[in-house]
Amino acid sequence: MRTRPELLSPAGSLDKLKIAVLYGADAVYCGGQKFGLRMASDNFTNEELKEGVVFAHSHGSKVYVVLNGFLHDEDLETLPEFLKLLEEIKVDAVIVSDLGTIETVKSNCKVPIHLSTQASCLNVESAKLWKSKGVERVVLGREVTLTDAKEIKEKAEIEVEVFIHGSMCMAYSGNCTISNYTQGRDSNRGGCAHSCRFEYSIDYAEGENSKSTFMSSKDLEGVALLPEFVAAGVDSIKVEGRMKGPHYAGTITKIYADALRELEVNEKLSPESLAYYDSELLKVTHRDYSSGSLSHAAGEESIYSEREHDDKEYEVSGVVADVVANEFILLEVRHAFFVGDELELMPFVGKSQKFRAKTVLNFINETREKTKPGELVKLPWVPGAEKLNLVRRRLV
Amino acid sequence: MSPILYLSDSVDLKKFTNGEFIIEPSALSRFGKLDLKKTNLLSKEAKENGHKVYLEWDILMVEKDFIKSVEFFKQIDLKNIDAIRVQDPGAINWCLENTTHDLHLNLETGNHNYLGIKSWLEKGKSRISRIVLSIEWSKSQLEELLPRLSCPVEFLGMGRILLFYTPRYLLNVGLSNRESTLEVGDTGHWLEAAGQSEESPHKGFPLLENRHGTFMFLPSDHCLLDYLKDLKEVGISYLRLDNRFMSKELLESVLEQVKAPSIEGFQRVKEISEARLIRGFYNTNKSDVLFKKLKNHRIQRRDENYLGQILDVNKKNYLAIKLKNPKKTLSLGDNLCLQTPDGKTKYLTVNWLKDCAGNDKDQASGEDLVFVNHVGGVSVRASVYFSHE
Structure with missing residues (x-):
């Protein structure tokens, strides 16, 4: 090259x-x-x-x-x-x-x-x-x-x-x-x-209009x-x-x-x-x-013929704020998701890893059935997860 | 101030004495319609009538078009040309190295400060005999600039305001019966339209598509014909009257007003003009004052005593703080001031401090993410500062 x-x-x-x-x-x-x-x-x-x-x-x-x-x-x-x-x-x-x-x-x-x-x-x-x-x-x-x-x-x-x-x-x-x-x-x-x-x-x-x-x-x-x-x-x-x-x-x-x-x-x-x-x-x-x-x-x-963007296929669920190895990843939520949803962790190198949000807890370990943007939640630990990794979710 | 017009068949050259005309070959100028033969013929005729002729080369060019433009340029009979008007820096450089003509530098785009203009003049040395300034320069800015310049300045006295220039062909695609005899991009390609959007308060933007791409203009025209004395006092040497989109009747009134300015003459121009006439930014240019409203400055980091940002709020239980100032250490007992995005200020004494795993801490620093006791009225993205109260 x-x-x-x-x-x-x-x-x-x-x-x-x-x-x-x-x-x-x-x-x-x-x-x-x-x-x-x-x-x-x-x-x-x-x-x-x-x-x-x-x-x-x-x-x-x-x-x-x-x-x-x-x-x-x-x-x-x-x-x-x-x-x-x-x-x-x-x-x-x-x-x-x-x-x-x-x-x-x-x-x-x-x-x-x-x-x-x-x-x-x-x-x-x-x-x-x-x-x-x-x-x-x-x-x-x-x-x-x-x-x-x-x-x-x-x-x-x-x-x-x-x-x-x-x-x-x-x-x-x-x-x-x-x-x-x-x-x-x-x-x-x-x-x-x-x-x-x-x-x-x-x-x-010429008289036409569009x-x-x-x-x-x-x-x-x-x-x-x-x-x-x-x-x-x-x-x-x-x-x-x-x-x-x-x-x-x-x-x-x-x-x-x-x-x-x-x-x-x-x-x-x-x-x-x-x-x-x-x-x-x-x-x-x-x-x-x-x-x-x-x-x-x-x-x-x-020429782009739409006023708005197409529907999103994926959205970012959050950014990894911290990782406690073998225990949990702490996610700063950007878009809401539910307990049980399938998520994808994007490592800095290599392909994304799918995982299920089997448990979603807040800092004092209360279960969150539905997350909301702007909160921190604990998700099951994913091997290789690092701070500032993105986590995303498929929408369609 | 000398008026300058665009040359075409419809201009009666004999009506003018020592006139100044811009000639626009279709191959080199954005709105030109003249082929080579007509360019040479009209410039010769203008010269024979004692006028000055300036060749407009104002298109922007990718390399392929640049090469074609140079080939065309070389065929022009330059003995009838007094100066070349250039805008693309490539054309400026080429003309400096390959011609001996005077240059009129078109600085209407991206030249809004003295140092830049001075640098252009140094580049062109004695070859630059005129500069064309953007109508975004206000009167007060011109008053400061012009006495510092060593070169005469041309300004638009009246004409359309160009808003948008793209090499892409955007109008032809909307026609059901596309041009069949002419290909888009051909020398004779010329489509006009008017556009309006429900999202804009302005109606009837003039649109034009020709071989060089698509252009959009403001529905109102720029007109400083009631400020002629003012312009002269400011130091404008040449006044361009863009007659390309004017009726014959309007042009006559415009020329009359320039020759013998009067309130009545200006009124007549206003009455005849199909477009509303505006002074644009001449009286004042405050097109940057709205910037401070484009974002919430309350959540911006001010660095003295800045500690970090609230990432999570759990009512009555905790606040999560992302530390963002490597120079600061947060300790138990510290007093904090929290500034919320909606402008509220709250205070907090750190009674407990934990890391993400829930371990008690005495101190935190660097880029730690920590949890502290809750205080009411604080929201996510609030900025955290050390408080001295």
Whole structure:
């Protein structure tokens, strides 16, 4: 296998960072309280960032911090202080969207600079320009095919990062201001209201009309194309989703990590394992999947025709909060389940283990017939269970 | 301030003296309709009438399209072109290295600070003779920015507000009788529509699909024709009047207003315009003030005295606390302050402390999960702090 690409996962919070790292992320990206694009996400306080970096580094993973809003002058005034902190705590790179931020980073610290997909870097000449400005890696626009990514990497001699999984903007990233003008929220500074997901009535000039979610994109899913990512020499494969829950962060990271491990050994993904990866990816809440523009320009098949997501096949029952070996696992419940339900423990490596919640007790050993989100319950011990393992339940 | 218009057959070049026109070949510009022959012909005609002609190359391009665009560009008769207007950083880089023309840098997307603009100007050195700024810049921001710039600035005086640009073809798919003679993506492909959603208070978003993808505009148009003196004082050098979607009658009123501004003239423009006219963010841009309402800051970690978070509450029996501050140790007898997600503050003295297995503890630290005595009114996700009260 050629150089193994880095698996880069989203970390919307410190808990999600730990889950992504433990499930196999080579790197995670996260945001502080300002400067990013996900103002509704928990994001990290400075102390949490410090902890997150220490945790990730102790597991051999890197941490990239997003500064990828289109920053205004007043934002840049307070950025240097934050940059000094990032350098001090040894974050591995910052992800930026505009030249002003790049200049500010260069003047205030030596943290490597990655260009955000917000800047819509789509071609060789563009990558050359950003490189001349000090960018070490470009996160390519989602419109770029893997063939083009290879060319950009080789001709511009720059690291390339390509999205492999998650939600997609229908617009060129950074080129949508619907929220700015219709909701008074700057979509490019973290206030996107997802108006592209609405259902619209369309009256054509020709007199026809239709009703559809015509601006809504299907989700990206590229596990079958992983060998092509490797062949293209992509340096980092990126999973979208800082706003999504721990189930998503853990499951998606685990599948791509497993697939990368398989590729390292076998140089291809077997049909059996591909079927397994596909089936696992379906267990996470998602819109219909598409390969976007990875192979060829996304066409009409990439438009998502529903307003809401499909019914979930699985949901996360909880996160393992503690384990007392041979006695019980203590689960922090996220979605309710009943005593007697069949659950699945997702170990950090390897296949899920089914087990039955024969007993469900609270801390003072009272039986809980039905759990509720936000409580801790003791479940029968499962060999191999570890803190921060996810436990899920099949719904259909 | 010099007005700038888009060049087409419908513009009577003889009516203008020393005019400035943007020419839009279909292959290079988002809303262009001109083929190569027409591009060369119209630019020549404009030059012969004493006008300046600027070539619009504002599409965003993946590599395959970039190569095609360069091939097209090389066929244009550049002797009739005074400057090239570029937006994709790839096009900027290519033009800097492969042409000698002046460049008008379109910085309408993602350029909202002085340092970034300065960096662009340094990159282009003397080649950049104009920059085009986003209409998201407010007057007060422009007042601070413009005196610091070494390059003249163009601003949209009147025209449609582009909200959305995708290379995907989104409109054609909804037609029952799809285009049969033209393939989607062909040079002549052009579909117009209006969209509205029950989830948005705005109605009638103009939609356009052409060879470059799909575009959506705001139903209201941007108009600063009652602020012309203001714009001049701020330091705007060039005023773009986007006549591509204007009727002939409206354009005449707009030009009249720019030539001799008056309250009556502005009223006439408003009356003739089919779209409602707005000033957008010119007077103020507060599109970040709602951010603080997007999440509950009460459950955010404030680090002085922060200990952790409540994970479970069992009435009259216990609270479970997940310790999250490695610098702090929780001990029996400690006084804690609990801040709930709905804004309540409760106090607790730790009378007993147990680990998950139920063992009594005197202390806990690191990332321990511990159980302590209950206090009423506390809910899951409450933040736990050491109390000095």
